[in-house]
Amino acid sequence: MRPALTTVQVFALLAVVLSTLVFAASFAVDTTSARPEPVAFDNTVQRGVTAADEQIARNRSISVPRAQVFYSQYRYVVGYVGLSQAVTALTEPGHEQQFGYPLVVYVSDYSDRPVRCGDDGSLRTATPPDWVEANQAHYVVDGPARVPSGPAVVPFADRDDATAFAETCGGRIIDWETLKTRSFDLKQAAAVRKQVGPRRSNADATVQAARERRNRPVSVEVGTDAPTVQAAVDAAPPNTTVVVPAGTYDEQVTIDKPLTLSGPGATLDGGENGTVVTVTADRVGVTGFEIVGVGNTTVGDPTQSNNSAWDATVT
Known part of the structure; x- marks a missing residue:
């Protein structure tokens, strides 16, 4: 997963379909x-x-x-x-x-x-x-x-x-x-046909990388080796897996190293206070979670008292 300061949606495989018709921020004409x-x-x-x-x-x-x-x-x-x-x-x-x-x-x-x-x-x-x-x-x-x-x-x-x-x-x-x-x-x-081969190869490489990240060795288990998900992430060596047992975890997590966070049956609840999972490193995998409780504040929203906002910087 590429670094992004945004909510992480849980997925195993991601396919990107590019449309031949692109709707940009369209300009209304007088x-x-x-x-x-x-x-x-x-x-x-x-x-x-x-x-x-x-x-x-x-x-x-x-x-x-x-x-x-x-x-x-x-x-x-x-x-x-x-x-x-x-x-x-x-x-x-x-x-x-x-x-x-x-x-x-x-x-x-x-x-x-x-x-x-x-x-x-x-x-x-x-x-x-x-x-x-x-x-x-x-x-x-x-x-x-x-x-x-x-x-x-x-x-x-x-x-x-x-x-x-x-x-x-x-x-x-x-x-x-x-x-x-x-x-x-x-x-x-x-032109499209010429791209089929390269695009298939790129997709295969993406799938293989995702599989490898799901099979990293387990290093830390929440509840056994660390009290919270964030503590487990902080303690885990790079290129390993943090296992999160089933249950609900009321916390926000930042992953700043190549790591796999695996939580079949687990729920991360951000308490509606901004980004639930923030990723600032390459080669991160997140699998098995339900992510809930993302914040709903937006930058400059006049209805919000705090306009500095949690999502002031989004990549």
Whole structure:
């Protein structure tokens, strides 16, 4: 278990499923505004990229051009990761019936940015791009620049910057209306399939690590070797197991070493006073417990007298 200052939920195996549709802290749009300004991309409802592609881009520091669209009949800004995905969505049949008319479309602007093609063609820049209206941008296409989902469409507000990029990296320049006439083979299914093997291996490694932590040798038993769960944790050597017999233990526990806390039939009750189990070390295992009595105070809650709060720092 990675260190986290939060309530520990008891589990044996954890599977993380990444959705291809990510709902961020969505930004509500005033659709009465004829020309809304761009918003932070993390505040859009994001579409257009698989979790596999997103992970590849992050791991390899690949810059993926993006678009954000303000629709007349949709309350939130829709963000598209990849211009191929944005164009495909905007031109698909029935799209306007679903979302409404696009009030404005913004795309990434790589003008005045040190953007380049890597040795493998991957699009890279040291400075995140700004935003430009899609119909004012110049797009470099049909070059070797690539993003995980396929060939990159690279937008620039300044045509001279687009020309310089095309001369260095290859490709040709088109406008927004021409771009919308193109069709794209996104090959997202292929990208997902490529990740099946690595993801299976990672999952197997996680499962194996969890099994190993459940089989650590017993070093301390609560009630026999130590009076409380915390005392047992403090006394136990690293990479061993603390056994907690069945029963209810009214205490909060901090684990600051690689340790397994095993309590089939045991209940830890925090008395509604904050985090019940706090973990500040790697390779910690907690199994068999029922965890109850987590505090319900939140930072800055005006109904609470103590706004310093137990959860002021959460990782």
